[in-house]
Amino acid sequence: MTTDRLRKQPSGAVSVRDFGANGDGISDDWNALQQALDSGTEAVWIPEGSYKVGSTLRVPSNRKLYAHENARVFLADGAGADQSCFVIANADPVAGDANILIQGGIWDGNNAGNPRGEDHPFAYTGGLMDFSNVKGLTLRALTLQDPEAYYIRIGETRGFVVEHLSFRATRVRPNQDGVHLGGFCEDGIIRHLDARGDRVTGDDLVALNADDNNTRAQNLGLKCGPIRRITIEDISAESCHSFVRFLSVWSPIEEISLSKVRGGCRYCAVNMDAYRGCLKPLASDPARLYPHGVGHIENVTCRDLRVYKGD
Numbered sequence: 001m002t003t004d005r006l007r008k009q010p011s012g013a014v015s016v017r018d019f020g021a022n023g024d025g026i027s028d029d030w031n032a033l034q035q036a037l038d039s040g041t042e043a044v045w046i047p048e049g050s051y052k053v054g055s056t057l058r059v060p061s062n063r064k065l066y067a068h069e070n071a072r073v074f075l076a077d078g079a080g081a082d083q084s085c086f087v088i089a090n091a092d093p094v095a096g097d098a099n100i101l102i103q104g105g106i107w108d109g110n111n112a113g114n115p116r117g118e119d120h121p122f123a124y125t126g127g128l129m130d131f132s133n134v135k136g137l138t139l140r141a142l143t144l145q146d147p148e149a150y151y152i153r154i155g156e157t158r159g160f161v162v163e164h165l166s167f168r169a170t171r172v173r174p175n176q177d178g179v180h181l182g183g184f185c186e187d188g189i190i191r192h193l194d195a196r197g198d199r200v201t202g203d204d205l206v207a208l209n210a211d212d213n214n215t216r217a218q219n220l221g222l223k224c225g226p227i228r229r230i231t232i233e234d235i236s237a238e239s240c241h242s243f244v245r246f247l248s249v250w251s252p253i254e255e256i257s258l259s260k261v262r263g264g265c266r267y268c269a270v271n272m273d274a275y276r277g278c279l280k281p282l283a284s285d286p287a288r289l290y291p292h293g294v295g296h297i298e299n300v301t302c303r304d305l306r307v308y309k310g311d
Helices: 032-036
Strands: 026-030 045-046 051-052 058-059 063-067 072-074 086-091 097-103 105-107 129-134 136-147 152-155 159-170 179-181 185-195 204-209 227-247 252-273 299-308
Touching: 032 051, 032 185, 045 159, 063 072, 063 185, 086 299, 129 136, 136 152, 152 159, 152 185, 179 185, 185 204
Parallel strands: 026 051, 045 063, 051 072, 058 086, 063 097, 072 105, 086 129, 097 136, 105 136, 129 152, 136 159, 152 179, 159 185, 179 204, 185 227, 204 227, 227 252, 252 299
Antiparallel strands: none
16 A cells, blocks of 8 residues: 555455545444444445444454545544544454554544543543554645644553654644553654644644643543664754654653754744643642753754744
């Protein structure tokens, strides 16, 4: 397969239409799409159309999900009810999954119909895609739009490639990180990202958050822990908040390569301010808990940054 957006059904893939999906944007197609993913067939195809899902699509191990470039999958109004709700996620974050590929399509969090609400232990995170405890993950040639918080959340995942993504927003919201890594992410490649439009992405285009306040709604289910051996290259935006954030208080962020950054940002090209400036502190009294300072960041290379400060 190429990195291009897809226009025809890959050989050997089953179509979600064969399982009863309508693709009319009115019917709830979750059951049909989930049946296709659970059918045991390695490859699943989503043809052109608009697919409303009233619950999270769960992708099992050893599955390839392909979508037409004009296939839109969006979260139904009110479906974002609690922390388990996303447009799509891996099937078993507890035991873990392996070898998942998602390529093509328009993935829409419909944030106007799914507000986040207040922080509490079972709150809706607002995330569009969530992958936790995966070995071997590829996300390719996706158009992502209108999450209530993070476009993509990845935690406890090794051996991943995230590439050729387009970020869009008709409604900019707080905490709209593009690709957000939590703790225990290692051996990853993030490249060829494009954020178009005013204040897109609403927050960091790429966030490496080894530490964070994981009681906040958008972080529920993530863990604090090391982030190691990540390559970030060829990322661009017109008006993102920051291009790349390194958030370390006590967990290490190590062996990171950042190159070919282009465009405008409203705050920082590279932000290494630990947790300063966040709305809710990571600890009640960080000065007392960490009198000798915070942060454990080593072996980071940044090169070929051509950026300007936005409004």
